[in-house]
Amino acid sequence: MDLKITKDNTNALLNRREMNFSVNYEGPTPARSVVRGKIAAMLNVPLDLVVVHKMGNEFGKQALEAYVKIYENEERMKQIENEYVLKRNAAPEEAKEE
Template sequence: MEFEFTRDARNELLNRRELAFTLTYEGATPSRKIILEKIAALQNKNENLVVIDSLKTRFGKMEATGVARIYDSEESKLQTEREYLLKRGAAAGESEA
C-alpha cells in the first residue's frame, strides 16, 4: 500500500491540515480504519486526530483517492467535524477491536 499526498494545505481558522491523497494497493480495497492508521503513522500524529472525509475507488483500478483532515486537538475536531463522520470512524474502530 503506497500513499502519494497530492495536496497538503493548512487551515488556520479550523486548526487542521487538509490532505488529498492517492492510494495504490494490491488485492482488496483496504478498510477505512487501516487507511486512517497508515495516514496517522506517515504524518506522525495520533489516530484520534485524523478524520477521513471521502474515499473513492475506480472500477478496475487498484487505486483510491481521498481527502483526510488532521486536527491540532480533539476539541477542535469535535467542534468542527460532522457527526456522521465521527461515528463512521468510531464504528470501524469498535468492530475490529
Template sequence: MDFEITRDQKNELLNRRELSFTLTFDGSTPSRKSIREKLAAMLNTDENLLVLDLERTRYGVMELCGRARIYDDEESKNSTERAYLLKRGEPKPESEEA
C-alpha cells in the first residue's frame, strides 16, 4: 500500500486536519481498519482520532481515493462527526459461541 496525500488542510474552527489521499494497492481492496492503521502510523497520530469518510475505487484500477479527518481531541470528534461514521470506525463486537 502506497499513500499519496493530495490535500492537507487545517480547519481551526472544527479543531481538525482534513486530508485527501490516493492509495495504490495490489490484490484486493484493503479494509477500512488497515487503511486507518497505516494512515495513522504514517502521519504519527492517534488512530482513535482519525475518521475515514469517503472511499472510491474505479473498476480495473488498483487505486482508491479517499478523505480523512484527524481531530485534535475526542470531544471535538464526537460533537462534529455523524454517528454512522463513528460506528464504521469501531471494531465489530465478537459474537459468543455456544
C-alpha cells in the first residue's frame, strides 16, 4: 500500500491537522483501520488521535482518496467529532464490546 499526502492544513482553532491522502493498493480495498494504522505510523502520531473521516474509491481502480484529521489531544477530539465517526474509527475489539 502506497500513501501520498495531497493536501496538508493546520486548523489551529480546532487543534487539529487536516490532511488528504491518495492511497494506491493491490487486491481488495483496505479497511479503515488498516489505512488509519499506516497513516499513524507514517506520521509518527498516536493511533488514538487519528480519525479517518472519509474514504472513497472509484469502481475498477486500485486507488482511493482519504480525508484524515489528526488531533492534538483526545479530549478535543471527543468534543468536536460526531459519535458515529468515532465508532467507525474504533478498533475492532472496542466495537465488539459495545
